[in-house]
Amino acid sequence: MDQNKKTILKNFSPVKILIPVLLGLGATVWLFIKDDRLNDLKGITEANIWWLLAAVLVLVIRDAGYMYRIRSLTDKFLSWRNSLDVIMLWEFASAITPSVVGGTAIATIILNKEGIPLGKSLAYVMFTAVLDNMFFIVAAPLVLLLTQGEVFPQFDLDPDYVNSLKMAFYISYSLIAIYTFIMIYALFVRPRAFKWLLLKVTSWGFLRRWRVSAFQHGNEIVWASQQLKGNSFNYWARAIISTVFVWSARYFLLNCLIAAFADVSFGEHMLIISRNLIFWIVMLVAITPGGAGIVEMAFPSFFASFLGRFSSIVVVLYRLITYYPYLLLGSVFLPKWVAKVFGRSGLKES
Template identity: 80%
Template sequence: MDQNKKTILKSFSPVKVLIPVFLGLAATAWLFIKDDKVSELKGLAQANIWWLVAALAVLVVRDFGYMFRIRHLTDKFLTWRNSLDVIMLWEFASAVTPSVVGGTTVATIILNKEGIPLGKSLAYVMLTAVLDNMFFIVAAPIALLVSQGEVFPTFNLDPSDVAKLKSAFYISYGLIAVYTFLMIYALFVKPRAFKWLLLRATSIGFLRKWRVNAFQHGNEIMWASQQLKGKDTAYWTKAIVSTVFVWSARYFLLNCLIAAFVDVDFSEHLLIISRNLIFWIVMLIAITPGGAGIVEMAFPSFFGLFLGGFSSVVVVLYRLITYYPYLILGSVFLPKWISKVFGRQQQESEVNV
């Protein structure tokens, strides 16, 4: 079996799909049972239907933004249909892997199997990671400034828990910043020097076992860097604007869900977006697939101030809209995509013979 096919099937195995489902459902059940909040489900009948429709519309618009971005980054090599396959499978990969790992390896294989050379596939995936992380790096200080210190939740939290939360945020933010600026240096400044640094680092005794991987990663960085040279201003402008658009839509979706249950004024909308940004930066170091279980448990502390008795209901809706559908859609798209790309590959091999 093709090694790439093995990697894809291993990454999307039924066990890896069931683990986040189990963790998420267990955490959700615990939220309702621990404080006897099952009756809160009746609150669904009180939801403003138009805000719920708006949430679904934002979700669709966000995914369209992701499709536009990947199609633009590949210089329109991908068709809209192929872009849909890539985004659905990429989201699927992100949903079944820990946030700190992400679906980058699988995303590279997906792009490569869509006919994009490996060097370019690596470049596009790395560039996407850099763009996303730069959004966090720039937006987080703005959120801290706009919220005037209220961005960190204190609702139902002890001062010690708030301190731990702040520490988790600053650690996560620091790791993102270090990783991103290293990637920028490697991709756009000195790719060969970065490879040399990797090889020098892995020449130390206890790091020698990673030397082969360092050599390979260094080569990948150099390939990717070569592919990104010579891009014009329009290319970078559209890449940056589309990144800001998709992440803004991702965060505003929660605003729509909260507004469906409680009245939210403009300043509260800004605070919710700011908290959502901090929330997801903290969640980036989550060790469970897609943050399953951890997101559900942490959600009431961040947004319970706005929702009161509706926090458990909204977190269920939020995950039902933004997380579980990608597990289902990925399971639908994956067999068809494998049949398409690997079946095509087999046909080409037979023709060449």
């Protein structure tokens, strides 16, 4: 079997879909049981239906923004239909892999099988990772400055918990920044020097076992760098603007859900967006697929102050809208896509 086909089918196996579902559902049930809040589920009838519909609309707009970005990055090589396949499968891959890993390796294969050369596929995936991370790197200090520390949830009875959240944020932010600046140097400044450094480091002692992987990764960086050279100002501007757009939409979706259950002022809307940014930077180092279980457990700590008894309901709705649909949609899109790019025998082989 084609090695790419093996990788795709292995990573999208039913077991890998079932694990995050069980983790997420388990954490959700525990949230309701531990505080005896099963009766709070009735609170769903008190929701403002227009804000709930707005949340769904924002989700659709966000995905349209992702489609526009990948189509723009590929210089419209991908049609809108193919862009939809790519984004749905990319989100599917992200949903069943740990947040710290993401779906980038699978995304490279997906783009390559859509007819984009491997070097360009690597370039587009690496570039989107840099764009997304740069959004976090630039936005986080801004919200910390504008909110003057209010962005972190406050717990009068447990200041140690607040400090642990702050520590998790600063560690996650530092790791993202270090990784991103290394990638920028490797992709846009001196890719061959980066490849030489990888080979040099893996020539020492026990690190030699990774020398072949380092050589391969170094080549990938050089290929990707070559593909990104020579693009126009408009190309870079579209990439940056679309990235800001999709992440802003991703964050504002939660504002819609919270506003469906609580009266939220303009200032509180800004604080929710800011706190959501900090929340997801912390969640980026989650070790479970799609942050399943961890997101559900940490959510009330960040947003219960806006929601009160509705916090458990909103976290369920939030995951139902932003996470579980991609597991379902991915399962629908995957067989059709595999049949398209590998042939009708693709799903029968093992």
